[in-house]
Amino acid sequence: MATYKVSRSVVIDAPAADIFDILAAPHQHPEFDGSATVREQIEGPQRLGPGERFGMQMRAGLPYRITNRVVEFQENRLLTWRHWGTHRWRWELEPVAGGTRVTETFDYSYAFSFLYQLAGWPARNARSIEQTLVRLKTLAEGRGRPHA
Structure with missing residues (x-):
């Protein structure tokens, strides 16, 4: 099976632990979703851990x-999570000079790959990831970072 992924990275001037704390808080x-589809957490823990489940209120139309x-x-x-459709959202954090390189990857290789491509989702996901990383960078660097 071919692998279908959309991935983007940014260097954030913040320690990996601070960035991870934001990502692990559903x-x-x-606050950092660039797709404008994530509305609010409706169930689950305050901080994610291995195997944790969390529910979100969404809106896409x-x-x-x-x-x-x-x-x-x-x-x-x-940190990687998936929903029933098996698509995965993966966050990788790597310390680098100047901060932490954060890579977000949307992996849609597990199901319906052909339909996703046909519908133009890879390009939409790329734009959303780019906006998400801008918003995450702003939060993590302290401009508007919420208090948990």
Whole structure:
């Protein structure tokens, strides 16, 4: 099977632990979501850990709810979740000169890959990831960072 992924990176002038704390807090996801689809956390923990489930109120045209499960977790380094459709959102954090390189990857190779391409989702996901990384950078560097 071919692998279908959309991935973007940014260097953020903040320690990996601070960035990871934002990513691992589902109630903060609407604050950095660049797709404008994530509305609010409706169930789950305040901070994610291995195997944790969390539900989000979403809106893409119509409102809906989605439940995600953490499938990869390495404190301050890696966080991946997926929903019923098996698509994965993966966050990798790597210390570099000047801060932390954060890479977000949307992996849609697990199901419906052909339909995703046909519908133009890879390009939309790329734009959303780019906006997400801008918003995450702003939060993590302290400009408007919420208090958990």
